Amino acid sequence: MKKLTKNQIQIILILLCTLIFLGCAIWLILYMKGSSATTKQTESLMDSYVKVEQLPVDPEDGTDDKHGVEVKPIPVEKEKVTIDGREYDTFEGLSVPRRTIDFEAIQTNENMDIYAWIYVPGTEVDYPVLQHPNNDAYYLDHDMKGKKAACGSIYTEKANSRDFNDNHTVLYGHNMKNGTMFKTLRYYDDKEFFDNNKYIYVYTAKDTRVYEIFGAYEYDDRHLLKNFATENAGEYQKYLESVKKLSDACGHFDRDMSLYSSDKIITLSTCIANKPESRYLVQGKLIAVEEN
Numbered sequence: 001m002k003k004l005t006k007n008q009i010q011i012i013l014i015l016l017c018t019l020i021f022l023g024c025a026i027w028l029i030l031y032m033k034g035s036s037a038t039t040k041q042t043e044s045l046m047d048s049y050v051k052v053e054q055l056p057v058d059p060e061d062g063t064d065d066k067h068g069v070e071v072k073p074i075p076v077e078k079e080k081v082t083i084d085g086r087e088y089d090t091f092e093g094l095s096v097p098r099r100t101i102d103f104e105a106i107q108t109n110e111n112m113d114i115y116a117w118i119y120v121p122g123t124e125v126d127y128p129v130l131q132h133p134n135n136d137a138y139y140l141d142h143d144m145k146g147k148k149a150a151c152g153s154i155y156t157e158k159a160n161s162r163d164f165n166d167n168h169t170v171l172y173g174h175n176m177k178n179g180t181m182f183k184t185l186r187y188y189d190d191k192e193f194f195d196n197n198k199y200i201y202v203y204t205a206k207d208t209r210v211y212e213i214f215g216a217y218e219y220d221d222r223h224l225l226k227n228f229a230t231e232n233a234g235e236y237q238k239y240l241e242s243v244k245k246l247s248d249a250c251g252h253f254d255r256d257m258s259l260y261s262s263d264k265i266i267t268l269s270t271c272i273a274n275k276p277e278s279r280y281l282v283q284g285k286l287i288a289v290e291e292n
Contacts, residue, residue: 041145081290114128119202199211213284
């Protein structure tokens with residue numbers, strides 16, 4: 001076999017480098033295009049199906065910073081909401097961003113898999129939540145229109161019911177470099193941000209739920225719902241206690257917040273750059289509910 005000359009080797013290396021460069025450039029273009037499309041889709045849903053209403057806020061705080069809407073304190077219901085035999089407070093004393101979302105129209109006109117909306121003030125997390133009927137990994141690489149997209153969507157798996165009444169509900173989203181999806185959950189790395197941004201809001205056709213954040217930390221990549229039997233009271237209590245015992249080196253925790261097997265919690269899970277065997281989790285427990 002004839003040996004390649006030095007010039008031939010150089011030409012081959014140049015061609016390989018060129019192909020790699022072109023491949024990376026094409027991937028980056030598709031990545032940015034997909035992220036931009038998702039942002040536009042979310043904005044379109046907000047404009048067409050989401051109505052921001054007056055908030056029950058402190059008189060000294062007269063605006064909704066997210067939308068710049070002037071608001072006035074309005075009366076709120078004092079009756080409690082009962083879920084699985086436990087009573088939850090309604091929104092008395094809380095400044096809850098009130099929204100009316102036409103999920104029936106969204107499902108009819110856009111996608112049947114959209115069943116909730118999640119909003120985390122202080123971050124860019126303000127997205128519909130989806131669940132595919134038979135493929136848990138579908139929205140890992142499909143947008144809310146069902147089209148292939150590297151950014152995917154915010155989604156839950158079939159192990160979780162759509163009413164958020166499971167003891168533990170886990171939402172997944174990518175850690176996108178352009179700041180979309182669950183990327184800005186990393187704001188909780190900052191202790192001051194963690195202390196001052198403590199609420200997650202979930203909107204469904206039936207009700208609006210407020211979760212108070214008790215932890216934001218790095219964890220391993222174990223599947224939380226498969227590895228921890230959270231529907232068993234005893235095992236669930238062990239899991240909650242294990243979270244409270246995690247080292248502060250992992251992240252930030254509200255050590256003063258009580259966690260019991262009667263609590264319902266939510267976990268927002270995203271990947272960590274350059275750590276394929278780790279996940280970043282933000283967790284909160286349900287503290288208030290109002291039926292729509």
